[in-house]
Amino acid sequence: MTSTGSGSSALRALAGPGLGERLVFLESGDDPRVRDYVGLSDAALRQQGDPANGRYIAEGAKVISRALAAGHSPRSFFMASKRLAGLFDVLVAHPGVPVFVGEDAVLEAVTGFHLHRGALAAMDRPAPVVLEDVLRDAKRIAVLEDMVDHTNLGAIFRSAAALGIDAVLLSPRCADPLYRRSVRVSMGAVFQVPWVRLDSWPEDLHALDAAGFQTVAMELTDQAQDIDEVAALEIPKLALVLGTEGAGVSDAVLEKVARHAMIPMTPGMDSLNVAAAAALAFWELRRRNP
Structure with missing residues (x-):
């Protein structure tokens, strides 16, 4: 589910052209587009043979930036609303990649843990090195x-x-x-x-x-x-x-x-x-x- 309220409209307008149309404001964790982020707690991931299924999760602005600098491809970004401004340049540099934004409680309901660093990115795994x-x-x-x-x-x-x-x-x-x-x-x-x-x-x-x-x-x-x-x-x-x-x-x-x-x-x-x-x-x- 996405939000269409005035608060979401204001944040979208603040994000500006090139990013605003990519923002998805989450009201709950039921949106199927955030399946990459469902059940990311350590206990849950240990039950999966391949926690990435072709993807991995980068956590925190610094780690996300380093993954992108290494040439890894983002599938989507997932963050608290308050982190949007700090990652604005990163998000703008990757047009076409959706940005899921929500309040802390909604994000925690999706992932199964509290996002201390406030931002995640689902990344495609790079090809194995020879x-x-x-x-x-x-x-x-x-x-x-x-x-x-x-x-x-x-x-x-x-x-x-x-x-x-x-x-x-x-x-x-x-x-x-x-x-x-x-x-x-x-x-x-x-x-x-x-x-x-x-x-x-x-x-x-x-x-x-x-x-x-x-x-x-x-x-x-x-x-x-x-x-x-x-x-x-x-x-x-x-x-x-x-x-x-x-x-x-x-x-x-x-x-x-x-x-x-x-x-x-x-x-x-x-x-x-x-x-x-x-x-x-x-x-x-x-x-x-x-």
Whole structure:
């Protein structure tokens, strides 16, 4: 249902030519045109095999802007009325894309959660990146094994973007980087760092060997070297393997990688959260001689 009241007319007039005719003012969540936004709470999305079905959700003005800057195509925008002015330039730059606007209670009824950042965009998923293309010019790669926590995944992408990681490779059972929470936590870094979901694990590690990468697993083992020792080697092409929280890197992978590395810690502590460990490792193993 759309609103035709005087308040909606005033907001449409304020939006001006080129945008006003695209505004859809929601009075309830029953409008079939907002189906991309129905049931977006974390609990609901976990029940869906593919939460995007060819689309993903960008949340917040900064994340939406980064998705668009990366060349991703918007299907529609969905926001509180009070956010319209702040995103005006973005909306005008994408003619023909509908803009659904409503009050907080209506938007929450549609999505199943409160829009703290006030704006969402349904985006078409980009075409998958080809592994060979990613490896061609890369010097530092993160390889994530069975990373199922979306918060950790998003945090790792944010660190990867900030600390010089050229690409992220995901084992088949890793979480979706374009899941709403991952996108939000990464602050849009999932659009900046190329990523590839591998088909065969851990056999696909051979592709890294063939491309000249030395594989280093972050895991506390009898063979593990202090990370500063590994950094001192100044490995030209390095692929850093990180396992999921708790379980760590699997034995099957540890048998295939060239080295094991660990972060020295104070007595009584033997591990960090994987996202924190990743950030430290990215910095310590950064490429020092570009």
